[in-house]
Amino acid sequence: MSQISERLMRGVSKPAGAAALLVLEDGAVFRGTSCAAAGEVYGEICFNTSLEGYLEVITDPSYAGQIITMTYPQIGNYGVNREDAQAEVPALRGLVVRDMCATPSNWRSELTLPDYLREHGVVAVEGVDTRALVRHVRDHGAQRAVLSTVDTDEASLLAKVRASESIVGVNLAATVSCDAPHTFAELPASHEFAVAGGAAPRHRVVAYDCGAKRSILENLVRAGCDLTVVPWDTPAADVLAMEPDGVFLSNGPGDPEAVEGTYVQVEQLLGKVPVFGICLGHQMISKAAGADIEKLKFGHRGGNHPVMNLLTGRVEITAQNHGFSLVFPSLGALVPELSGGFKGHEDDLRFWANAHIAPVVQNERFGRIQLTHVNLNDGTAEGIAFLDIPAFSVQYHPEASPGPTDAHYLFTAFTRLMDGRADYLDIDIAEDRLAGWTFGAQQATVPGATASVTEGGR
Template sequence: MNPLASPTPPMPALLALADGTWHRGHSCGAPGTAFGEIVFNTSMAGYQEIATDPSYAGQVVCLTYPQQGNYGISPEASEAARPALSALVVADACRTPSHWRSRETLPSYLARHGVVAVEGVDTRAVTLAVRGGGAMAAGVSTEVLDPDELVALVRAQPPIAERDLVAAVSCDAPWTETPAAGCGRSVAAVDCGQKAGIVAGLAARGLTVHTLPWDATAADVLALGADGAFLSNGPGDPASVPGVVACARGLLGRVPAFGICLGHQVMALAAGARTVKLAYGHHGGNEPVMNLLTRTCEVTAQNHNYAVDFPSFGPLVPGESGGRTSHEADLRCWAERGVAPVALSPEVGRVRLTHVNLNDGTCEGVEYLDRRAFSLQYHPEGRPGPLDGAYGFDAFCALMAGDPDYLVHAVQGRCA
């Protein structure tokens, strides 16, 4: 190679949003064109975990931290066998990573898995557009480089809620994770896009994890004779998976149950509540959440665009809600009062609000007091992110063991 020869110029790429804005950059992944709903993630690390999180299926992910890929790609960090996101947007993709576990660069990894990605974009401007206009359709292309043409193609895309995303990221057949040191209990997990870190978190507590595909019925779950049932995270609108909602409805009250993220939402739908779409969702590793039971604040890892509407469970029970009889839309009022309110659901009985997002006052966790079940909107396993909520796995173990104060004891480290 002639050392004086000019390097091969980078392949141009274009990002276009449904609001008509667009950004030129160059490719740092596979050639092609990809569409999805654009969201931004504020995590300062964990690009590999984000890229392989099945909950990002159907989404164009903009990472706000300036440089991505600086510590490379390692097999240990993946949350699934391959990336699930539609496309990736970054300011700068490092091609000279430094880490002893690194096996390849982020651009080569994305290219190998056919993920279209663009760098050289002002991710601050993209983030402001999403914060101002809400989550919207977007497209990234190395083929369509005319802004007007790509914007038109973006606007022609069907809404993400109309896409069957869960089926594409669930496992194809049942499988089992056996811990090195078991506790004698097992869990049946319904995989709607289950992260590897969640299975690891359950197995680390000595639980044998029997994972079933997303279309498993309540009868399928109960037939395993497990000590508890788990409903996993996953992509898209919870209302788009009525079968999973029906499964959750058949499990509530039959077996101790725990749900995370999408699992939290489908459990609420099964209990007769509603879910609402957030303006631009929660995506990152720094969301503050108040635990109403312990009055502690947790810094949490989150990835979702929908939230449970707590007032839709039913009327408040004044005697268990600090004497209050009226719901309020902003749930931060309960953090200020130091009360974990209880609503009365016609379908499942008493439902207690346990966790509240301190940024926007949305529901982050509930406890089904008459059904031996609870759920969390955020990710207790982190990956990437903090581990403030890791006690959620301990709480599940304590619930299966019959501890009536399982959530409080888990936080206090008093679970057996």
């Protein structure tokens, strides 16, 4: 082979990685090769169906304690821009892909995904039959798994994973929350080619950081919130002493039952200040109202989940990342006169979507609570609104990082709730979903710069 041919081959080929093994606690084995840091990690196996946004997925703090499988076969094609990351460091335990790209092509790329993962010590494997793996998890449910590049003995790894800790009952939010209160006003300059600057601050908001994604905080800033971020277990009295116009409860990882330090505080905040919760924040509001939470068989993770807004009849395509869900009937008995005359609860909440009714229950602690959103894939609860106090929450991610922008209106709804408007959720989502996008109207700035600086932090 000529020198030119060898050079061309080196440019389009990648060296084979070391052997790697993924073993699930039920004995399923998947072989591949290492494509990032070497090591051995344990966590709950899960999968994400997003077609793009792999960096936002990998850096989402909600994945603490988990080994992520990406269902899209080619990952890393457009490299990494650090300002797209949702946290300073990835919180996931490991990554499984079909094919990892080592030579990305994109004008915003700063480095390759494998180099980024190695930089942060993330163990990853490629060459796995991810279709077979995802089918197995869908059939047999989420479970403990071990990913190793240092031990490739199946029996040894199976014994280890069966002795490993489950994420159930573990407070993972505490591991990814901030250490101290800090202000947040950061809007990445490298996003200015597509997204306009935020509105002038007009609402003081305190955000509980249970593992908040940076894009969620950025959306609050863009909506006009003067934002102070506090740790997951900040006492309600300390929050109220800041005299906020509203309180935001962030997304976060793991079992909500274990995050008692947050939902006990939320119970003291509800009715005293407007409250908005997303994902784990939705579960914190539900727990504060005395609801039960159930673990889903394999969770909702991806950017294509259809959710019906029962108030409008509109269907939103949503981004989701959670493994637990609110049991809506546990909030209280139905109020028939506000629920289409129906007196009994339905386990499959798609009943209410078919009936075009947003049912209302009578809660012992906070009065009437309305079911506002339902997942059309499996009939689980996706949103609730309190009718006698200013509070609402959704299970999915309206910040669209990654994912569709159908649910962007919820940030606007929060500002309207703080304005005291009873019609805060009555928003044309088709118009709102495009709000703030410039689509190239502004010239892109140099990647790495920021519009402002976060004070304090992790």
